[in-house]
Amino acid sequence: MPIARSARSALVLTLALAVTLTGCGPATGPADAPPATPDATSAGAGLVLVDGWAKATDGPMTGVFGALTNDGGTDLHLVEVRSELAGTSEMHVTVDDGAGGRVMRRAEDGFVVPAGGEHALEPGGDHLMLMQLAEPVGTGQEVDLVVVDSDGVEHELTVTARAFSGAEEDYAPGEHTEAP
Ligand SMILES: [Cu+2]
Secondary structure: OHHHHHHHHHHHHHHHHHHHHHHOOHHHOHHHOOOOOOOHHHHHHHEEEEEEEEEOEOOOOEEEEEEEEEOOOOOEEEEEEEOOOEEEEEEEEEEEOOOOOEEEEEOOOOEEEOOOOEEEEOOOOOEEEEEEEOOOEOOOOEEEEEEEEOOOOEEEEEEEEEOOOOOOOEOOOOOOOOOO
């Protein structure tokens, strides 16, 4: 009897295994499903920062410059910038302060990079601002950024920090934020 029971168990096991294997066959679908579609990151490949760079600094903030270039077929409305190096990152414009100086402020509606065109970021003009830096940004250091457009697509940018001593705009605390 023990032998017979054992044989029966083996048969049951074999049948169960056969069912399992059948269940994993191609007819069930997953193997026939289309390949995963590319994620949003690759869809964001239309934006590049030509000649991009960041200002090396041991201070609490730095600027990122270059030519935001859109080689895609639709305008890109950039609404957010992030960097792991910075507690806060913003898109800034530089404006007259009404007293003969220049002051930078948050770009209230972000930047628009036209299809096939570019939006210049330069010292004394529009720029990406990384604030609350966790540590100094050294010359030659790579800085990774993510810029998000109005469709929520994330565009990854990497720039290299360089020494730069011009365009030390005053940064008036509180001036940059329009939040109530
Ligand atoms: Cu700024």
